Amino acid sequence: MSGRGLILGIETSCDETAAAVVERGARTLSSVVASQIKTHARYGGVVPELASREHLRAIVPVVRAALAEAGIALADLDAIAVTAGPGLAGALLVGITYAKALAAAQGLPLIAVNHLEGHIHAVLLHESEAKPQYPSGAKAQVDFVASTAVMAKAMTYQSCPDTNQRLSATYKADEKTLPSPNEATLALVVSGGHTHLYLARQAQGAWSYRLMGRTVDDAAGEAFDKVAKLLGFGYPGGPWIDALARYGNPKAVPFAFAQIKVKAHLAGKVPKTKAAKTAPIADLDPRFMFSFSGIKTAVLRYVEVHGLRDDARARVARLFAPGVDARPPQSKEEARLLCRQQVLDLVASFQCAVVGDLMKKSFAAAESLGARRILVTGGVAANRELRARFSAEAARRGLRVDFPTLAMSTDNAAMIAAAAWGRFLAGEFAADSLSADPSLALGR
Ligand code: KG4
Ligand code: ZN
DSSP states (O other), rough: OOSOEHHHHHEEEESSSEEEETTTTTEEEEEEEEHHHHHHHHHTSOOOHHHHHHHHHHHHHHHHHHHHHOOOOOGSSSSEEEEEEEEOHHHHHHHHHHHHHHHHHHHHEEEEEEHHHHHHHHHHHHHHHHSOSSSSSTTGGGOOOOOOHHHHHHOOOOOHHHHHHHHHHHHHHGEEEEEEETOEEEEEEEEOOOOOEEEEEEETTEEEEEEEEEEHHHHHHHHHHHHHHHHOSSHHHHHHHHHTTTSTTTTTTTTOOOOOOHHHHHHHHOOOTTGGSSSSOTTOOGGGOOOOHHHHHHHHHHHHHHOOHHHHHHHHHHHTTTTTTOOOHHHHHHHHHTOHHHHHHHHHHHHHHHHHHHHHHHHHHHHHOOSEEEEEEEEEGGGGGHHHHHHHHHHTTTTTEEEEOHHSSOOOOOHHHHHHHHHHHHHHOOOOOOOOOTTOOOOO
């Protein structure tokens, strides 16, 4: 234990094996991400069995690289944080099992983190790094009072008031860096597996979340991936659509989103997907619910009615023929040259409609909850049109909107280590029985 508040984060919930070292939840010392994109690309989506196998291969070198990049040894760590869910069961288990073993071997507390909370903390981490909190030299003087003996006591994985008090006292300076207490913040987590709206509040260093809305079927990122596959682009589809949409007319195809009927979903009339399983939707306001399976079907219909199928097949043959290494950004530029204007218009219209729907519901929720601030995070938050339009609308309404860095929008472990900091201070450690929870819900 270094006494510097160093947490090793481990993330293996989907198709990235990631490890990072974050100091006091506020400064990233290292962030290593081993992507499995090449493994899954040929299938156009994540294959769970392959994901687990790749995590097994990568976990040890990725953790070693994170420690080396941070310039620290295992003995310098103060805790280990790991994603407990939601995600793919086999993939999560690799990270959890490894984190448990490492924590036990090093005599360190283990902290279980919800992946969705991690995404929210990616924004907060970016914010604290943008505003350096330590006066020069002060960081090194932190008096870490939790002795090895105290930490050993905490290792019983019970909430330990004595340890908690000492840890809180030691680190109370951190609270200065957090947003004002009880400030209502609306968080939109929009990724390949989730489209969730939360009301987030922070008091005395601890965050609490209330689910306000979510998708009843596909996640927004899933729609990007499926539409990109349908049109013969690469995987993951979001970055391809993002790059190509710039060349099309966003008003060419008028896509519409119907009002969501929550009751129909509860009655089982709308198919449940992986995204829809992560939290119950009873009592949620239909105005803040999303559905992206309809627009995906509308794009499919457009492709069929306008005879664009062969066009997409030809693109796949040119871009992804065996031996062709689809290297971005060259391949995206090549893809553009292989698209007739009608396809570029379709892509631009799709993206414009999805971003418009995310905005409409997010701003409506912020207004109804009195939230002055919106956080947008998750893989889809990397989208350029989304960032530009959310920023413009927030400015128009006098609201604040924040995003993670581009690198931290997609899955990484720094966000997991950052989200663990509050739990570390509170002494909320994981039990020995910690296991993967593929449907872990955030908040209530
Ligand atoms: O957060 P993430 O890495 O993993 C999940 O937790 O799902 O998000 C991955 C998703 C994919 O669906 C990908 O297509 C989408 O984020 N994505 C984007 C962009 N970059 C990644 N979607 C739209 N525009 C982008 N630039
Ligand atoms: Zn994610």
